[in-house]
Amino acid sequence: MSASIHDTLRTVFGFHAFRPPQQEVIERVIGGEDVFLVMPTGGGKSLCYQVPALHRRGVAIVVSPLIALMKDQVDGLLANGVAAACLNSTLVPAEARSVFQRWDAGELDLLYVAPERLLMADFLERLAAVPLALFAIDEAHCISQWGHDFRPEYTQLGRLRELFPDVPLVAMTATADPETRRDILRQLGIQGAKVYVAGFDRPNITYNVLPKQKPFVQLEAFLRNRRDEAGIVYALSRKRVEEVAQRLRDAGFSARAYHAGLPDRERQQVQEAFRRDDLRIVVATVAFGMGIDKPNVRYVVHYDLPKSVESYYQETGRAGRDGLPSEALLLFGMGDVMTARSLIENSENPERVRIELQKLNAMVAYAEALTCRRRALLGYFGEQRDHECGNCDICNDPPERFDASEAVRKVLSCVYRVGERFGARHVIDVLRGSKGQRIAELRHDRLSTYGIGADLSGEEWDNIIRQLIHLGYLTQDFSRYGVLGLTPAARPVLKGEVAVLLGRPRSTARVEERSRSRSRGVKESRGGLFEVLRALRKRIADEAGVPPFVVFSDATLVEMAQARPRDERELLSITGVGQRKLARYGALFLDAIDDHRRRAEPGSDAGPPVD
Structure with a gap:
């Protein structure tokens, strides 16, 4: 089997070796097993179902959320000589009939469909009458209520396991924390599936965060040496999107707006021009998202703060899918936090509001981090690393460090004394000796750590706690109201066996120039x-x-x-x-x-x- 799939990899797709864990995933799927795969954007998820589709009898049904995404995948497969097609609303009746005829004749290896079509009664009847190689569910985070982009129609995909118990199912996403992963497995009814988490790191992306001062001036400075490169600028509102796109055009940039309020035809024109390299910059809301399969996006700019780390990771992951050096720039201002909070609180679902506010707080913590951006980002998804990345603004322009061991021991001790059952705000109140009613009711004013941190402000303690989370000394459980817990790495710190150096707030004056220099170097x-x-x-x-x-x-x-x-x-x-x-x-x-x-x-x- 290995020689055969390696031959397919080389002769059909032009690659010479599998990346971990592609080969193991492919072999399991060919063997008829269910698999859940978490792999970063550009990491090669598609091969994990495309190769098995060429080695199993029948057609592989690929569930894809957006028409543009289907088209890109099918175009790429056809260019490689693979028999693939899609069924979506853009096909005229004659084209749809042609796809069905090829399917009936056994001429298709892969067929891409939207979840809405897949679950139609007549389509399910057709599926039951033909050999099926596998089901592949792309962007599987859409299934989960814990995911950042909840889509109700995806939740019905659990019926596939009931209706087709012998057909292997591959679920894939680039973004899923442990709670989201558990929810996806439950919703799909594949709790016994082998789970592969291939890591979240995108080493070719440089992460930069700048305080938002004059955002358009900052954006224009960033783009100045990137006029011939493709990029995406994300903004929070439709009005902001149109304003920024117009100002960029006025400044001589090739830019267009994209949001859900535009006519379908205009959105399609923008997306098609961008895909074909006739348009350099798309300024968009998150409506311009999962449909992007364009590998040569060289940068992603967040003009406004995303609502969650999951969204940020997904959106920045649209840069550099081809593995070449790329950049993610976030302009961060506290005004964005208030705007995002008000949008979240408009929901009538209190549980959803609670979860999304916790995720927003984590995004703010990332933006304010004084530790390596990549360590903070990976730590959020439960992937710890013990070294700096050397490819983010913090590493390239490090903040001043100070020995925070004594303060760290205080906060770790306080987390322990309150039973690892409370969030950062309560821990800080105990440290600072708050006279609040809640403290008294819990008798936390009698703890040995009560008031031992009164010499520092709440903001200073908040900054310390965030750095400790990013460095892996504390965990934050978002499914339990952001409760703080100690990790095994905290024990030697509490015993005084390890010193902890933290960063002070830094000047970001050199970040923009370093970014411009890096862009020039890549081009040269x-x-x-x-x-x-x-x-x-x-x-x-x-x-x-x-x-x-x-x-x-x-x-x-x-x-x-x-x-x-x-x-x-x-x-x-x-x-x-x-x-x-x-x-x-x-x-x-x-x-x-x-x-x-x-x-x-x-x-x-x-x-x-x-x-």
Whole structure:
């Protein structure tokens, strides 16, 4: 089996090795087992059902939430020579009939559908009458009430396990904390599924947070050296989206607005122009989300604060899906916190309000962090790391550090003394010796830690607690009102065996310049041949009526520009070049590389070097 799936990986998809845990997941699914996979955006989730679909009898049914996402996946599979199709509302009757005819004839390997269509009675009858390879549920966090983007129609997908008990089911998401994972398994009825959490780290993304001062000026400065790169700017309201998009156009940027209030046709035009690299910047609400399968988004800017770390992680994850250096910039102001809070509190569901306010507080904690952004982000999802990332604003421009061991022991002791049953606000009240009624009722004014932190302000203690959460000394349980708990790492600190250094609030004056320098460095490293190949790719894509990334990804072009293959054998060794693409595009790209090489050789009369 291993040799066969490796052959498929290489010849069909153009990859030379599986990433952990792709091979194990694929082998389990081929063997008929259910799997739940949490893998970061761009990590290769799709291969975990696409490869099994080519090795199991029948058609693989892929449940996908958005039409654009289906189209991108199908375009990519067709370019690789895989028999794939989708059924959605954009198809005219004749096109839909053609898909059904191919399905009935056994000519399809994968069929993409929306959950609404999948659960129609006539569609379920058709499913029951044909061989099914597997069910794949993409963006599975939509199933969970704990997820950041609750979609009621997804919750009915649990019927699949009842109706088709022998068909393996693969559920996938890039974002799911432990509570969300448990809820997804329960909703789908696959509690016995093997769960794989492949990690949440996206090492190619640089995380930056700037205090929001003059946001449009800050945005324009960030974009100045990125005019020819694709990016997304997220804002909280439709009005803000349109305002920022207009101001960017006035400043000479290629930008359009996207939100749910626009006509369907206009939204489709914006998305299609962005996919085809005819539009550089989309300014959007979260309505512009899961439908983005574009791998060469080089940056994501949050003009306003997201409502949760899950949303932030999902949205920043739309940058750099191809693995090349990319950037996430968050402009953070306390006014955004109040706006987000008011939107959350508009809900009539008190339990939902409680959960979302806790998630908002965690997002604020991330934005205010003085510890490594990546450690804080990964820690939120339960993934601890014991070293700094070296690729965020905190690591690149570190805050002043101080020995906070004594203060840390005080707060850890207080969390322990209150029984690890209270949130940060109550712990701070005990530390500062609050005279509040709640403290007296619980008799916490008699604890040994009562009042021992009166020398620091509530804000200072709040900052310390947030850093301890990010560093892995404290946990925060959002399913229990943000209760703080001690981790095993806290024990040696309490015993005085380990010193803890924390950061003071820092100046962010150099962050923007470092960001601009990094952008310049990335461009210079790619060289002129990359731009030649990118222009060729755009011409081919336009003629074929597909987005450029369907031809080759930026990562593939960068590798070509660096390796400069001389023949088909060398070109086939480039990641992303499979047999089908070699046959369709190989000669064109080899000619472009050869022409560039001749121009660059000394003594050539073909003109000066391009690089």
